[in-house]
Amino acid sequence: MSELKPIIGLEVHCQLTNLRSKLFCSCSADYRGKPPNTNICPVCIGEPGSLPVLNREALISVLKVAIALKADISRFTYFSRKNYFYPDLPKNFQISQYDGAGGIPIARGGSIDIGGRIVRIRRIQLEEDPGRIVYEGTITSSTGLLMDYNRSGIALVEIVTEPDITSPREARVFLEKLRSLLEYIGVFDGSLEGAMRCDANISIPGGGRVEIKNISSFHDVEKALSFELARQKQRMVRGLGVIRETRHWDPRRRITVSLRVKEEEQDYRYFPEPDLPPIIVTDALIEEAERSMPILPYEKIDLYVSKYGLSRGLAEILVSSKDLSELYDKIVECYGKPGRVASWLIEDLLPLLDKLGVGVKDSKAKPEDIAYLLKSIDEGLIDRSRALSMLRSMVLEGSRPVIVFEHSLESRISLVELDRIISEVVEAEGKAFQDAIRNPKALNYLVGLVVKRCGGRADPREVYKLLSKKVREYRRSRR
């Protein structure tokens, strides 16, 4: 049974959550949590006579996606109408791009490396999100359906892969990589509910291709495909065969159910959208997109390895989240020592955040404060456990790190000078020093004197250490 390796292709829809307005009108792109049908206008509810106007930022964003995925950008592209009746489509057509022969999406080709294996991208295109159907009660018990058009017209980028994925797990890894990449280039926030949706095609040798619709999370993609793979294998083993059909993922029951057999496939009667002139993608537009591109994850990993000398594993962890690697970059900028910062972040900061249940983005600690804290640790001004508890309040409350030593590190007394002052104090306070030899607690008196003479420029604990050393040396010399 294990030789029945599946062939999987994905069709991913991501909202361009960085945009301020919808794809074809000036309604806010931030539709979540608003009372139903309050984020609408004549254009996005398809009022008669209204006309779409392309959001230029959406075009720039999708060009960034194309660049990040190393895809070929079309210099000439256009929108088409996908005609079908459905209650969530206020115009009863969707402004999209034609996916059949002769259609020209915004970009073609490209790929994502999912840990040694390459998943090729077939197509990247732009389209509008439909409204949201709200059922009274559940789908089955509902006597009617309600429409909320707040989401209608939100910009979606559709990314279609070649059938290069060979397991449900790989599908999940692909989606995670894709999410991270889109977050890196600043066009997408995967933490928003419903921002990424996915349809999957899966077949096994000898069986028909099955399309699974309605997958709305990374975890579900693996679950849905695993279920479907098992179902298809069962049918093959029992000699029933797998028919070509479209199935629906039911996330509550965790199964796929048949929606329609492919023979009745809909004819969407695509034709070019007459209200939007074709788009000429000029060099200037592409340059504009390139200028706003940050360094990409795969480029960043290479950079960490070659410039900072990090191990690839360490670099990959840091780059796995955009927020983390940005934090890392800022700390290194303040403090240097990239290797030390990397290992400390992974050994101390991340476990702490994990324990507190706080995301890197939600942490209130400022990078420069973290750098200061780390430097203080490294210079022995604060020990690890105290540093961690300080870090905790920095993360939760945004408090500044208070090292007992109040002065800036730069104005600290030099070791030579400190040594000289200690010798002077020991000489002047012979009796106290003798006391300290017998009773370590008496040493604190001398520490106080030294710190005072340094004008507060010395760290008491360091003075304590140096004085203890003097005591030990004295004892040794007496022996």
Add this chain to the structure above:
Amino acid sequence: MKLIQEIESGSLPLDEYLARKAEAIAKLEPILNSFITVVKGFEKSRIERLGLLKGLTVAIKDNICMEGIETTCGSLILRGYKPSYDATVVERIKKNSGVITGKTNMDEFAMGSTTEWSAFGPTRNPWDPCRVPGGSSGGSAAAVASGESDLALGSDTGGSIRCPASFCGVVGLKPTYGLVSRYGLIAYANSLEQIGPIARDVYGCALLLTAIAGYDPRDSTSIDRSYTDYRYALIEGLEGFRLGVVRELLGEGVDQRVSSCIEESIYRFESLGATVEEVSIPSISFALPAYYIIAMAEASSNLARYDGVRYGMSLSARDYDWSRYYEDVRSRGFGLEVKRRIILGAYVLSAGYYDRYYIKALKVRTLIKKGFMEVFKRFDALIGPSMPILPFRIGEKIEDPLELYMCDIDTVPVNLAGLPAISIPCGLVDDLPVGLQIIGSYFCEDTILRIAYNLEAALDLRLKPVFSEVCV
């Protein structure tokens, strides 16, 4: 325009003028049925400072949105729909101190050339109420011809301004595609149509065009050009103008009485100093089928949104599956001709037929554009009849869609090419008006207005339909 001088000088106070217009509407509407909706109390409008339009009345075709005023497109499916916004042209008319009198009758969704397909009854021709006023902007043309309104807006997808202008003996201009914003024009076939002015003289046409033309960021197909006052195009004299008479527009099926009227105008042009030559654009012979394929294809998609959920017609939704509900609303709400065009449009776009019909029609369209461009290297404007025939009787052709489609043969080439064209009265035959069509190159509205202005002055027709309140 004498009327403007009277209003400006104060010899005709605005309230008196508007009261007269309200009277004219009250008197003529029972006969003509030019309006679907009359704006209540328009005659009480007060205007602080007279702008470009000087308080003149403007009737608006009922496929152009006006906030809070019922807009039906002549269809039951939109009955009760009150737009939440003003079309750009409505905004501009208000801003230029035009007084909007009402929404005019039309063939349902502008699909027709007689105004008989309106769900609210046909409009009658003021020259002979037994005859059609042309269409689809029949209500606008009849309102202007009869003096119910002094200016009107129509929309022209395949001749819907020029056809009724010709049949009602008024001046109607279809602008270059992209000159006038379509924002707020309820689409029939987006890639072909433009809103344009209808008036009793060329000056009125130039005036209203000046008020509505210009770039609108809300319409992506609108073109950013500098402001033009078309009144300044109305210059006397046509010395050195080169006019081409398009052979294909005067071909088979043109009524002999219409072509002799056109020929007389040709002599007029020559006597005004223009040179006139015959010219041929062979690709025009394929215009009619190409036009209907493209228009119906776009219509089938544009009209999909009328499902009785968000606006207009609505049935009690109890015990309905949504697809059954859509079916019922659309079966009851749309008229016969609209259904015919939706079905044909869906057919030409469907898999297997798309290349054979839709793509081929687009190729014809490109050929026609090229044909015109070629000819405009040698001519300032082209002339021909607006309509091949005279206004016919109500009910005469309604049973035969193909015969009705054939009436558009002289008007559709211009829409396929996106060119500007004007129809102006050039004579009367058996007390029925004949319209001459003047076609210009892209954005040469000034040229065709000037040519029309000179012909109008030379002919000095002083037209007065039987049913009218117009003082000539």
